Amino acid sequence: MTKNKITPEEALAYHLEPKPGKYEIVATTPMATQRDLSLAYSPGVAVPVQAIADRPETAYDYTVKGNMVAVISNGTAILGMGNLGALASKPVMEGKAVLFKRFADVNAIDIELDTEDPEEIIKAVSLMGPTFGGINLEDIKAPECFIIEQRLKEMMDIPVFHDDQHGTAVICAAGLLNALEISGKKIEDCRIVLNGAGAAGIACLELLKAMGARHDNCIMCDTKGVIYQGRTEGMNQWKSAHAARTDARTLEDAMMGADVFLGVSAKGAVTPEMVASMAENPVIFAMANPDPEITPEEAHAVRADAIVATGRSDYPNQVNNVLGFPYLFRGALDIHARAINDEMKIACARALAALAREDVPDEVAMAYGRKLSFGRDYIIPTPFDPRLIYVIPPAVAKAGMDTGVARRPIIDLKAYELSLKSRMDPTASILQGVHARARQAQARMIFAEGDDPRVLRAAVAYQRAGLGKALVVGREQDVREKLDAAGLHDAVRELEIVNAANSRHLDTYKDFLYNRLQRQGFDRHDIHRLAARDRHVFSALMLAHGHGDGLVTGATRKSAHVLSLINHVFDATAADGAVGITALLHKGRIVLMGDTLVQEWPEPEDLANIAVRAAAVARGLGLEPRVAFVSFSTFGYPVSERATKMHEAPKVLDRMKVDFEYEGEMTVDVALNPTAMAGYPFCRLSGPANILVVPARHSASISVKLMQEMAGATVIGPILTGVKKPIQICSSNSTVNDILNMAALAACKIG
Ligand SMILES: NC(=O)C1=CN([C@@H]2O[C@H](COP(=O)(O)OP(=O)(O)OC[C@H]3O[C@@H](n4cnc5c(N)ncnc54)[C@H](OP(=O)(O)O)[C@@H]3O)[C@@H](O)[C@H]2O)C=CC1
Ligand SMILES: CC(=O)C(=O)O
Ligand SMILES: [Mg+2]
Structure with missing residues (x-):
């Protein structure tokens, strides 16, 4: 197994550069002219103000409320690091906000409240209702978190969801359903030991009991050992509800013969001896972050038959609430839900469990660089699985509609699924792949x-x-x-x-x-x-x-x-057929452009070769190529000597009988804009082009740099192709990340 090694310096640099923190707020409307100002601000803004005052539900139409979640913490239980205060929790909360955006296109903002008094938190959060479509409570310790969440749920008319409780419980349940399927056990027969009787622990055990685990088969432990009936030390009403009738007093006692261990406690809480004493095919979810109760290596060293999961991304089977909260909120926000109820959580768990059993499409396998198939090392979908966004939210939304929490039900779930498919920015997953x-x-x-x-x-x-x-x-x-x-x-x-x-x-x-x-x-x-x-x-x-x-x-x-x-060592000239392809990533779109490096003034045959090379790069990136030969004329008008070769290049490809779509010549707007393309119904492209072959290197360079400077596009490349060995040439203003990306491209031989 390959482990990512992250150093403290790298972690700090990641948070420091390019700007302190992990996100910024970007306007979605132009504020360029006097007219914009009049519409966005005074006097125009008065109109939606009045509309919302008259009909409050229109706030979902005229403001960001419907796609905005607050990530709220007081820093009393930051991951498994304990109570380090509100300010120190900010990197985690900013991170959760970014995960909301990255995985489900939910706008989220972190709010750290500097108090440990539940009443103050309740007061502060309850007053924020108008701003948000949902409230995600995070890393607030037990038992205060139970009181805070319960009271806020009663007071607010938007979903209030404590991620460490329910997010964790949902993912744990999904993973356990599948792990038990593999180990051939039934949840009602399993002896379950759960370590950590806090926010995550109580919620996990409650959900598992709701799904069939028997109270008498479950033992919960905390820092004082087993929570048994009659124990008085370190107790509260939530722990008491799970007190077991047992003689076991320590985690070690409890683990003997257990089928399942669930850890939401702290690093190293479990020893190899404890694992060795478990029943056949034991299931071990060591979910403490950032370091698990026991590592998979340690567990497997004593029990080869164990099915092991952790909360981390550098081991197989990541049981982490990142698989839940983005999609639960996506589904809830899209029906303007009043709450996220148990039915919605269970629907999420079942949908996740089912997804892991499905055949994993090639694009996912490609993104992970290994074949994933349902089994001991793949019991739960991976966080970068692109199917999550269109599989989980519809299941959540449907459960919400069926149970009456939807303010605005979705009529056409199929269309909803399609809209989710096109919602996410494909560019991030390309680099990840x-x-x-x-x-x-x-x-x-x-x-x-x-x-x-x-x-x-x-x-x-x-x-x-x-x-x-x-x-x-x-x-x-x-x-x-x-x-x-x-x-x-x-x-x-x-x-x-x-x-x-x-x-x-x-x-x-x-x-x-x-x-x-x-x-x-x-x-x-x-x-x-x-x-x-x-x-x-x-x-x-x-x-x-x-x-x-x-x-x-x-x-x-x-x-x-x-x-x-x-070129002294390799044949990498224009005459050798070498080509430079640059990928432009902007606003969720990726367009490849060639030739940006080698061929100064390509002739029709060279242009065809550029298209072939670019198509191979596109496929290497997981895109199905659609090539447009671009010019300042479209299909012969206006007539110009300079456009002739762009007109001829597709004919060369006709003769070559290539296996990808191509067309030309056309202007860039016809190539990229479906409405403009619709004016040419005979055009053979089935959608907007994702490869632009340009007439000459100067036009390529001008276009790329214009996109970079004016539009802020991300540029990858030029990717050198058509050379015997993988060589990538960065530009002199490359950042560390750009150079790393080029190395990754060379490593997977794209080009
Ligand atoms: N993988 C995932 O998705 C998630 C993982 N977690 C992890 O779960 C852990 C707990 O988080 P959370 O529930 O929010 O925190 P809480 O502070 O609410 O609860 C912590 C609980 O763990 C118990 N505990 C702490 N250390 C030990 C130990 N060495 N042995 C036994 N019990 C111990 C505490 O016992 P006591 O009551 O006696 O103080 C308490 O009951 C963290 O490591 C966190 O990272 C949390 C959420 C999601
Ligand atoms: C994952 C998470 O939320 C935690 O460890 O607290
Ligand atoms: Mg947390």
Whole structure:
């Protein structure tokens, strides 16, 4: 199993850069003109004000209320870290807000309340009702959380949901249904031990009992050991409800012969001996965060037959409420629900359990870089499963409608499902897929520019993210100093630093290069200078000889120059059919553009080759290619000599009988806008183009940079294709993340 290794420095840097924190608020309306100002603010705003005053339900139409959730904490139970206060809880709450957005397009804002007094929290939150479509309580400790949630539910007319209680319970129930199916046991016969009698623990046991677990078969423990009938120390009414009739007094006693262990307590609470004493095919959900009660490695070392889950993303079977709260709220918000009730939670649990049993589509397997099929290492869907957004919310919404909490029922559930499918930004999952496949490939990546701090940080991140081995070309002393300056002292020991002076292969490289270049005016001296002193050439030679699986360079020099150096070692010219493809990611859309790197003025045959290369890149990214040859004319009008080759290129593809959609020539709006395309009913594209082949490199460069500077598009590439080995050339203004992404692209051989 590959484990992600995350260092404290990386975690801090992630939160510090590019701006402090993890989200910002973006306007959805333009505020550009005097007229905009008049509409958005005074006097225009008075009109929706009056409408809402007259009919309060229209707040869902004229404001963000209907898609806005508050993530509220006082920091008394931050993950499993305990009571560290409201301010310290902010990174977790900002994180939950981002998860809401990323996974279910719910706008969420974190609110940290600096009090431990339940009455103050109740008062503060109850007054926020008008602002939000729902309230997500987070990391508020038991037993106060029970009182707070109950009272707020009674007072407010929007869903109030304590994620640590019900989110956790729902996911735990879903995972357990499937784990028991695999271990061939029935919930009503199982002996269940639950450690941690707080927010998560009480809610988990309550839900499992509602789903068939027998009270007499369940033992709950806390820091004082077993909660047994008659115990007085450290008790409260919620624990008392689950007090067991048993002689067991310690967790160790309770675990003997148990079928199921559920941990929502703290790191290391379970020992290997306890696991060893459990019944056959034991189920162990060690859900404490960030560190589980026992690690899967430790549990499997003593019980190979155990089915193990944790709350973390770096092990299989992540039982974490991230699988629940985004989708529960999505479904609830879409029916303008008054509450999230038990039926909606159970519908969510059942839908999640059912989804894990379904055949996993290729796109999900591709995103994870491994085949996932229902079994011991896959009992619950993975958080990045793109089906969650359109499978779970409809189940929740339907249960809400059936039980009468919907203010605005959904008439057409099928249409709702379709709208959910197109709601999510596909671009995030594309990068996630690339990284997952890179992790699978475990490529030895050559980072040619070891003298650049960004490259060094990307190399460290590549290795620590478990993507493979990073080989850094540079001088040891220099690399050490630069890593020290970046606060990455330990990384020197982890990276392999390579250079001409410490390579055993320099003579072989020089012979190879001499053979290639001797008839192009290079003598032995020139060859030595190139091979020993130029890191781009040296790195390319390493790659050519299989002393690395991929190469990333270009962060310190202009790409054309880097490409000319690489051409000494590889055939990567226009004549060789090399092509640069750039991916533009913007507003949920991804468009590939070519050629952005190699071909200056491609002829129709070259344009066809660019289309073929771009289509392969698109498929590598999980997109079905639709190519448009773009120009300033559409299907022959206006007539122009400059547009002729764009008109001819599709005919070349006709002759090649390629297996993807293409059309041209056309203007960019016809290519990308379905309404404009509809004006040409004979157009063979089945939807907006996702690949634009442009007439020349200057138009490609202008378009990409315009999108980047004016629209703030994310740019990946140019991705170099059509070369024998994976080489990716970054741009000189690449960030650490850009370089890391290029390394991941090289690792999974996209291009
Ligand atoms: N995977 C997931 O999705 C989720 C995981 N969790 C995890 O569950 C844990 C508890 O969270 P939450 O319920 O919100 O917190 P609470 O503060 O509400 O409850 C903590 C409970 O754990 C008990 N406890 C703490 N340490 C131990 C120990 N070493 N042995 C036995 N019991 C212990 C406490 O006992 P006592 O009553 O005696 O003080 C208390 O009952 C955290 O680690 C959290 O990260 C929570 C939510 C979701
Ligand atoms: C996952 C979560 O909410 C917790 O550990 O508290
Ligand atoms: Mg929590």
